[in-house]
Amino acid sequence: MYPAETIKQLVSLSREEEHLVDGLFESRQMAKDQNLLSYGQVCHLVGLVEKGCLRYFMLKDGEEITYSFAQAGDFVSNYESFLNRAPSNKIIKSVEDTKIWLLHREHLDRIYREVKAGNRFGRLVIEKVFVETLRQLSSYYTDSPTERYLKFNTEYPELVQRIPQYLIASYVGVKP
Amino acid sequence: MYPAETIKQLVSLSREEEHLVDGLFESRQMAKDQNLLSYGQVCHLVGLVEKGCLRYFMLKDGEEITYSFAQAGDFVSNYESFLNRAPSNKIIKSVEDTKIWLLHREHLDRIYREVKAGNRFGRLVIEKVFVETLRQLSSYYTDSPTERYLKFNTEYPELVQRIPQYLIASYVGVKP
Numbered sequence: 001m002y003p004a005e006t007i008k009q010l011v012s013l014s015r016e017e018e019h020l021v022d023g024l025f026e027s028r029q030m031a032k033d034q035n036l037l038s039y040g041q042v043c044h045l046v047g048l049v050e051k052g053c054l055r056y057f058m059l060k061d062g063e064e065i066t067y068s069f070a071q072a073g074d075f076v077s078n079y080e081s082f083l084n085r086a087p088s089n090k091i092i093k094s095v096e097d098t099k100i101w102l103l104h105r106e107h108l109d110r111i112y113r114e115v116k117a118g119n120r121f122g123r124l125v126i127e128k129v130f131v132e133t134l135r136q137l138s139s140y141y142t143d144s145p146t147e148r149y150l151k152f153n154t155e156y157p158e159l160v161q162r163i164p165q166y167l168i169a170s171y172v173g174v175k176p
Numbered sequence: 177m178y179p180a181e182t183i184k185q186l187v188s189l190s191r192e193e194e195h196l197v198d199g200l201f202e203s204r205q206m207a208k209d210q211n212l213l214s215y216g217q218v219c220h221l222v223g224l225v226e227k228g229c230l231r232y233f234m235l236k237d238g239e240e241i242t243y244s245f246a247q248a249g250d251f252v253s254n255y256e257s258f259l260n261r262a263p264s265n266k267i268i269k270s271v272e273d274t275k276i277w278l279l280h281r282e283h284l285d286r287i288y289r290e291v292k293a294g295n296r297f298g299r300l301v302i303e304k305v306f307v308e309t310l311r312q313l314s315s316y317y318t319d320s321p322t323e324r325y326l327k328f329n330t331e332y333p334e335l336v337q338r339i340p341q342y343l344i345a346s347y348v349g350v351k352p
Contacts, residue, residue, distance in 0.1 A: 080310045083303050089314075112296070119295035120288070123302060127259050130306045134256045137310075138265075141317060 001050050003101045006073065010124045011117035020114060024107035030094040036076065037092040043081035044105045046125070049074050052098025053159060055167065056136075057091050066170040068136040069095070069156055075125050076100070079133070095163050140173070148172045177226050179277045182249065186300045187293035196290060200283035206270040212252065213268040219257035220281045222301070225250050228274025229335060231343060232312075233267050242346040244312040245271070245332055251301050252276070255309070271339050316349070324348045 003025040004018040013021065025048070030036065036054060037043050047054075049070050056068040056078075070076045070092075081088040082105070103111075111118040139148060149172045153160060160168070179201040180194040189197065201224070206212065212230060213219050223230075225246050232244040232254075246252045246268075257264040258281070279287075287294040315324060325348045329336060336344070 079303075080307055083307050112299075117295075119293075119299050123295050123299040126299060126302055126306065127255075130302065131256055131259050134309065134313075137313065 003048050003103070006048060007121055011121045013115065013117065017115045021111060024110060025101040025103050028100050028102055030098040030100060032094055032096050034094045035091060036094065036100070037078055037081075037088050037090070039089065039091050040087045041081075042085050043078040043088050045077065046082070046103045046108060047076040048101040048103070049076060050099040050101060052100070053095040053163065054092055054098060054100075055095050055171075057093070057170070058089060059091070064091075064170055065140070065173075066167060067140045068132070069159060069171070071156070071159070075129055077129060079126060079129055095167060145172050145174045179224050179279070182224060183297055187297045189291065189293065193291045197287060200286060201277040201279050203275065203277050206274040206276060208270055208272050208274075210270045211267060212270065212276070213254055213257075213264055213266070215265065215267050216263045217257075218261050219254040219264050221253065222258070222279045222284060223252040224277040224279070225252060226275040226277060228276070229271040229339065230268055230274060230276075231271050231347075233269070233346070234265060235267070240267075240346055241316070241349075242343060243316045244308070245335060245347070247332070247335070251305055253305060255302060255305055271343060321348045321350045 002022045004013055004021045007013060007021060008018070027050075030052070036047060039059065047070075049072050051072055054070045054076055055066050056070070057064045057066040059065070076092060078088045078090050078092065080086065081090070108122070112122055115121070139151065143151070149168075152168060152171055178198045180189055180197045183189060183197060184194070203226070206228070212223060215235065223246075225248050227248055230246045230252060231242050232246070233240045233242045235241070252268060254264045254266050254268065256262065257266070284298070288298055291297070315327065319327070325344075328344060328347055
């Protein structure tokens with residue numbers, strides 16, 4: 001899969017724009033347990049997951065609070081850090097072998113400038129990430145562990161088989 | 177003030193586009209304590225405050241938790257409800273006499289379609305609102321009442337004089 005294929009599900013691209021966009025992303029193969037974004041680092045990229053899984057977590061009293069996962073087809077970023085150029089208080093880490101397409105800040109700006117539907121693409125992606133982030137954070141603060149366990153099973157049915165139990169526990173909010 | 181003036185601080189508009197945009201917003205004069213968005217209502221609009229003040233709050237065990245304020249020049253919306261067409265669990269209410277310009281969903285879509293920099297405008301506004309929402313929600317969950325009191329004084333220096341003490345207490349997170 002190349003990024004333009006996924007982007008074309010959101011906005012239309014000419015053949016030239018497809019080539020441009022595919023050239024602006026670079027692919028990275030991540031082993032399990034590698035950080036895409038570390039604590040305190042400024043986030044300068046938006047990722048598009050091709051295969052594998054990443055998780056978002058925060059640290060609270062030294063404990064990892066997993067609040068979201070990203071799977072194939074998902075866009076990944078900490079926009080709060082990205083937009084403010086502020087050190088991230090969230091960590092994004094691979095849960096298993098993961099292939100991801102990365103778009104650096106300056107390349108995203110090129111898409112905004114040079115692709116006709118670039119700003120529309122940017123708006124639609126940030127809308128998705130915004131809503132998902134708010135939904136996941138609200139759920140973390142307001143839902144009970146049981147509700148979160150049920151939601152996890154509904155939202156990530158394939159992950160249940162693939163990822164370690166302690167990560168599910170960290171998402172649900174109970175000790176394993 | 178007309179909306180196009182504020183929008184031109186974010187993107188450039190032709191004279192025709194300015195007229196179009198100003199015609200798509202409608203102004204509303206709100207008395208104190210009126211809801212712009214009620215609990216359970218789907219949010220179909222984005223507002224731009226010209227004068228006055230609104231507050232955002234959630235209900236928790238029947239209590240009002242004020243997590244943000246909007247002042248002159250701020251864009252106001254519950255994007256989570258707007259984008260998902262989902263009932264709002266947040267309430268937006270005037271704190272004092274307020275003049276606001278309202279843009280309904282279908283008119284925002286017209287701006288996306290008919291204004292050259294429409295999507296760029298939409299992207300920049302959602303970026304501002306996204307970052308501000310995350311910042312305010314994170315602060316609510318992680319900062320102490322003292323930190324929140326200090327932040328309130330720094331971020332809203334003029335409001336301290338204008339709004340009732342119990343609203344500041346509701347924002348800070350202490351009983352008045």
